[in-house]
Amino acid sequence: MKTVVICEKPSQARNVRDAVGDRYGKILAARGHLFRLAMPEEVNPEWKKWGFEVLRPESGFYPFVADNSSGKKEVIQELRKALSSADTVIIATDCDREGQAIGENIVRHCDFKGDVFRVMFSAEDPKTLREAFANKQSNAEYEKLYQAAFARVQADQIVNLSMTRAATLALKPPSIQGALGIGRVKTPTMGIVCRREAELAAFKPRDYFDLFLDVTEGTETLRLKWNAPEDGRFYDKAQASAIVEPLAGWEGVVNVKTERKKGAPPKPMDLPALQQHAARWGWTAKQTLDTAQALYETHKITTYPRAETRYLPEVEIDNAGVMLEALRKLPDWPARGVGWEGPTIRKGRSGAFSDAGLAGASHHAVVPNVNTRLEWGAIYQKLSDDERKLFDAIARSYLAAIGPDWIYDRTEISVQPDDRRFATAGVVNIELGWREAMGREDSVDSESVLPGWDDGITVTVAEAGVEKKTTKPPARYTEGSLIKGMQEAWRFAEDPAQSARLKEAKGIGTPATRDTIIEGLKKQGLIEVEKKKLKASELGMAVYTILQAEAPEILDPAATAEMELALDEILSAKNQTDQVVSALVDRAMAFNKKMKSRGSRQIDVKVKTNGGASGTQPSKAAVSFAKKIAKAVGRTIPKETMKDRALLSDWIDQHKSDAPSDKQVGYAKSISDRKKIKIPPESLQSRSALSAWISEHA
Numbered sequence: 001m002k003t004v005v006i007c008e009k010p011s012q013a014r015n016v017r018d019a020v021g022d023r024y025g026k027i028l029a030a031r032g033h034l035f036r037l038a039m040p041e042e043v044n045p046e047w048k049k050w051g052f053e054v055l056r057p058e059s060g061f062y063p064f065v066a067d068n069s070s071g072k073k074e075v076i077q078e079l080r081k082a083l084s085s086a087d088t089v090i091i092a093t094d095c096d097r098e099g100q101a102i103g104e105n106i107v108r109h110c111d112f113k114g115d116v117f118r119v120m121f122s123a124e125d126p127k128t129l130r131e132a133f134a135n136k137q138s139n140a141e142y143e144k145l146y147q148a149a150f151a152r153v154q155a156d157q158i159v160n161l162s163m164t165r166a167a168t169l170a171l172k173p174p175s176i177q178g179a180l181g182i183g184r185v186k187t188p189t190m191g192i193v194c195r196r197e198a199e200l201a202a203f204k205p206r207d208y209f210d211l212f213l214d215v216t217e218g219t220e221t222l223r224l225k226w227n228a229p230e231d232g233r234f235y236d237k238a239q240a241s242a243i244v245e246p247l248a249g250w251e252g253v254v255n256v257k258t259e260r261k262k263g264a265p266p267k268p269m270d271l272p273a274l275q276q277h278a279a280r281w282g283w284t285a286k287q288t289l290d291t292a293q294a295l296y297e298t299h300k301i302t303t304y305p306r307a308e309t310r311y312l313p314e315v316e317i318d319n320a321g322v323m324l325e326a327l328r329k330l331p332d333w334p335a336r337g338v339g340w341e342g343p344t345i346r347k348g349r350s351g352a353f354s355d356a357g358l359a360g361a362s363h364h365a366v367v368p369n370v371n372t373r374l375e376w377g378a379i380y381q382k383l384s385d386d387e388r389k390l391f392d393a394i395a396r397s398y399l400a401a402i403g404p405d406w407i408y409d410r411t412e413i414s415v416q417p418d419d420r421r422f423a424t425a426g427v428v429n430i431e432l433g434w435r436e437a438m439g440r441e442d443s444v445d446s447e448s449v450l451p452g453w454d455d456g457i458t459v460t461v462a463e464a465g466v467e468k469k470t471t472k473p474p475a476r477y478t479e480g481s482l483i484k485g486m487q488e489a490w491r492f493a494e495d496p497a498q499s500a501r502l503k504e505a506k507g508i509g510t511p512a513t514r515d516t517i518i519e520g521l522k523k524q525g526l527i528e529v530e531k532k533k534l535k536a537s538e539l540g541m542a543v544y545t546i547l548q549a550e551a552p553e554i555l556d557p558a559a560t561a562e563m564e565l566a567l568d569e570i571l572s573a574k575n576q577t578d579q580v581v582s583a584l585v586d587r588a589m590a591f592n593k594k595m596k597s598r599g600s601r602q603i604d605v606k607v608k609t610n611g612g613a614s615g616t617q618p619s620k621a622a623v624s625f626a627k628k629i630a631k632a633v634g635r636t637i638p639k640e641t642m643k644d645r646a647l648l649s650d651w652i653d654q655h656k657s658d659a660p661s662d663k664q665v666g667y668a669k670s671i672s673d674r675k676k677i678k679i680p681p682e683s684l685q686s687r688s689a690l691s692a693w694i695s696e697h698a
Contacts, residue, residue, distance in 0.1 A: 004028060004086045006079070006103050008093035011297055012124060016092055019129035024090055028079055033098075034072050035105045037062040037157050050169060052596040054162045054589050060578060061154050064105055076109075083110045088117065091139060092132075095120040096306060096363065097149035098512065104139070104146045118142050122304040122363055124297065125371040148570040151577045155567070155584040159184050162588045163554070166595035171546060173539070180543065181524055182591075184560060184584065185486075185509045186517050187547070190526050190536070191555030192485050192492075193477055194544035197536035203473040208233040209240035209466040213247060213422045215254065215415060215459040220451040224415060224422035225467075240466045248464040250417045256455040257414075263406040265434035267310035267352050268365035269397045271511040272487045274305075277393055279480025282532050285515035291390045292366065299387070300372050301379045302394055306512040307366045311357035317345055319370045320402045326373035327399055330380060335396050335437045343402035344434075352401040367398040396437050403434030411450055415459065426450040476533035483514050489561035498558060505565040508557055550598065551591050563587075618645040626652050664690055671697050 003025025007013040013029035040055040041048035043062060047055055066076050083089065089112055091103030100118075107116055116139040121132040163182040172180040211226045211234075234240035269277065271289065278288040292305035320343035328336050347353050358364060368391075372379065383391060407430040414423035426449065453459075477485065485491070486509050490502035509517055518534075521527045526540035536544065544555065553559045563584055569575035618626075626648055630637050641647040668690055672679050677697055684690060 001087045002026075002085060003088040003090060004079075004082045005090045005092050006030060006106055008032065008099055008102055012092070012094075015124040015300075016129055019124075019126040020133050024133055025086075025088070026082060027092075028082055029075075030079070030093070030102055030106065031070070031072055031075050033102055033105070034067055034076050034079075035064040035109055036067045037153060038065050040161060050165045052166045052169065052592045054158065054585060054592055055165075056158050056162075056585050061150075061581070062157055064109060066109070079106055080110050083107070083112050086112070087114045089114065090117045090119060090133070090136060092119045092121075094306075095122060095304070096512065097145055097152070097510075100142055100145045101149035101153070107139075116140075123300070123302075123369045123371060125300050125369055127371040128369075144571050144573060147577050148567060151570055151580050152567055154577075155563075155581050156184060158581070159584050159588045160186075163187075163591050163595075166592040167543075170595040170598045171543065173542075181520070182554065183517070183520075184563065185513070186520060187554050188489075188508055188557040188560045189482070189486055189514075189517055190521055190540055191544060191547075192482060192557060193521075193527050193534050194536040194540055194555075196474060196477060197541060198544075199474050200476070205473070206235060206471045207237075207468055208235050208471065209237050209468055210234075211240060211244040211420070211422070212465055212467055213244070213250075213415065213417070213461050214463040216462045217254070217451070217453060217457055217459045220453075221462060222413060222424065222451055224413065224424050226420045226422045234466075237466060237468070244464045244466060246464075247417050247461055250461040250464075251458055252415055252417055253456050254453060254459045255414045255416075256411065256453050258409050258411040260430070261408055261410055263408070263433075264346065264350070265352075265400040265403055265406075266397070268312060268367050268401045269394065270307035270310045270363075270365055271305055272483050272514070273310060274366060274390070274393065275483050275515070276480035278390065279478040281389070283479075285479045285483055285518055287386075288390070289512075289515050291386050292394075295383075295387055295391055295394070296369075299379050299383065301369055301376060301383075301391060303365075303367055303369055304363050305366055306510075307363040308506060308511050309358055309361040309363070310352075310365045311349075311354045311361075312352055312364050312367065313358055314347060314353045314355050316364075316370075317347075317353050320345060322373060323368065323370055323398065324402060326370075326376055327368070327395055329377070330395075331377050333380065333395070334392065334439055335399055338399065338403065338436050340404050340433075340436075344404045345402070365398075366394055368395050396439070399437040400434040403437050404431070406433040406435050407431040413450060413453065417461070424450070476530075476535055478533060479515075479518055482518065482534055486514055486517075486557070489557035489564075492556065493558035493561075498562075502558060502561045502565065505561050505568065508560045508564055550594050553587070554591055617643065618648040622648055622652070664694075668694055 005016065005025050005027040007016055007027060007029045009032065010029040013027050017027050042065070043057045044055075047053070066073070068076075083106075089107055091100075091107070093099035093103040103118075117136040118139040118141065119129075119132040119136045121128050160181075160183045164179050167182045168180045208228070210228060213224050214221055215224055216222075228234060234243075271292070274292060275283075275285045275288045279285075283291075289305065292302070295302040296305050324343050327333070328338065330336050345351070345353060349357050352365075368376070380388065380391070409428045409430060410425060411428070412423055412425040414421055416422070475481075487507035489507045490499045490505070493499035493502055518527075521540075522529065525537055526543065528535045528537045547555050563580075566575050566580045566583065570577060570580060622645070623642065626637055626642070629635075629652060637648075637651060641651050665684065668679055668684075671677070671694065675697060679690075
């Protein structure tokens with residue numbers, strides 16, 4: 001019997017070879033996806049010309065064809081030859097939907113008729129891989145995983161390409177090159193950023209007033225506050241003062257209440273949580289994923305990075321003790337000196353270890369790789385600064401998850417001279433517990449100092465007044481907070497029932513694709529980066545405004561999350577591939593119909609290049625036009641600008657709007673000649689200035 005093992009990439013094949021040798025057969029590596037969906041014009045030649053039709057083949061789905069780019073043709077030939085003489089195939093690709101699709105598409109394309117098995121692993125160290133191969137299962141067990149990947153790629157091709165063509169024909173301004181991309185996930189992600197930009201544009205700061213009482217007992221004074229709820233704020237200072245000032249001189253008893261409390265740690269991090277955490281350092285989502293991938297694939301010091309849940313399987317409980325011991329021994333690691341001796345295990349959905357919490361997920365939380373723990377010290381020393389920084393965050397998160405509870409006393413001091421309760425509170429740590437592992441990463445205030453007053457003593461109001469505050473605008477998104485917004489799309493649902501239902505979904509996009517979506521929006525010029533925050537561009541806002549008026553469902557993250565939930569339901573057999581794709585196609589049909597009825601009233605907006613060079617030569621027409629403008633406005637074009645298309649385009653945009661026309665200059669010169677009046681040089685550099693000169697002398 002001849003067996004072939006298919007891995008996703010050469011590095012993975014090397015790891016498998018190191019772990020199991022050739023005992024399971026010949027090990028071959030793909031190069032990621034070797035097969036792509038056929039393009040619309042390859043299925044229907046009439047679709048080569050762009051129109052408003054929905055590009056769904058008559059058969060319902062696009063066929064997969066070989067992707068012969070970038071040397072993949074030779075890889076496909078090697079795999080096909082190997083499979084032609086094999087009896088058994090073992091798919092050993094990544095354990096997510098994409099990995100399943102990569103392996104299974106090879107088997108299907110080669111029309112393999114033998115037995116197909118699947119091995120699943122979340123780390124690539126020898127022990128994990130040997131256990132995975134020993135526990136291989138029939139690939140038929142993962143049919144739903146493949147169907148979920150199949151439905152997603154089919155829906156994205158049909159929907160995204162169809163809507164992109166329609167939007168480009170109807171909306172694209174002449175100042176941008178290429179298509180105006182519309183995507184099932186990309187467009188609502190743009191919508192999240194644009195909605196925030198619209199909120200900021202409409203925001204007007206407003207002063208409001210909270211009430212305070214300074215109460216005294218003996219020589220000690222304490223400020224107690226009453227903070228109005230948002231819908232009950234005082235915006236009139238006189239009104240607020242009239243309420244609180246009569247309380248000056250009031251005497252009464254103070255209520256002092258102290259409670260001993262326990263705080264459990266947060267769960268270990270998945271990829272979205274890692275990306276949100278690293279955004280504090282100014283990292284992009286892509287940078288976080290790339291660094292996490294290096295920790296997993298190159299250094300083998302962490303588990304699979306594209307995690308979609310913050311739970312760990314309950315079988316991992318047995319590893320908690322040795323993980324704690326190994327982390328405490330890690331040389332030069334900031335959190336190695338934690339004070340607890342053994343792990344604290346928390347099971348179930350409220351804890352870190354939960355099989356129920358992992359239901360339907362392909363990957364568990366990202367944690368240090370237990371199987372390489374004896375090598376952590378040596379590996380840690382070889383990590384780059386970024387890799388070490390991210391590993392520290394992953395390791396601290398795991399260490400906290402198995403740490404003891406944080407124990408603290410919370411004391412609240414309050415008085416109630418009228419129907420309002422004025423109070424303040426403070427926390428005193430008793431045992432830091434898991435927070436000891438977090439170090440400076442822990443943002444919780446450790447202690448607030450309050451006077452040692454007894455409950456029931458009499459205090460006097462020494463001063464009663466108001467504190468002016470000002471409403472703050474919502475913050476622009478970082479890449480981390482945008483990913484959180486994508487993940488928590490249920491928050492955008494206006495219907496409470498829909499919001500509750502969507503909490504079961506995983507948001508829009510997937511952990512493995514969200515960084516790519518954000519990068520695509522930036523490259524397309526729909527969003528920009530300003531001071532490490534994401535800002536909607538002029539083009540993005542123009543597209544958003546039109547779509548909000550004519551096709552708001554395309555921008556709605558909650559509506560897209562409904563579709564994502566349907567795709568996820570394929571995994572649990574609650575939904576079928578054709579039904580899910582057809583529902584998404586219906587959405588594209590409705591959108592294209594609206595775009596077609598709109599005609600070609602394009603967006604009137606100029607697209608900036610963000611001051612960056614394109615690296616391509618400008619056209620002769622652009623150079624000629626720029627020289628004409630330069631002559632008219634009396635300016636010199638910098639040499640480097642003349643050599644770059646993007647820089648020259650920016651220069652033209654900056655100067656052409658105020659450049660006087662040949663006709664205007666000719667008319668001005670005729671006045672100058674007739675009246676023997678000299679035209680000031682500065683007037684010849686500006687259309688408006690020359691127009692003023694003409695008005696004065698004509």
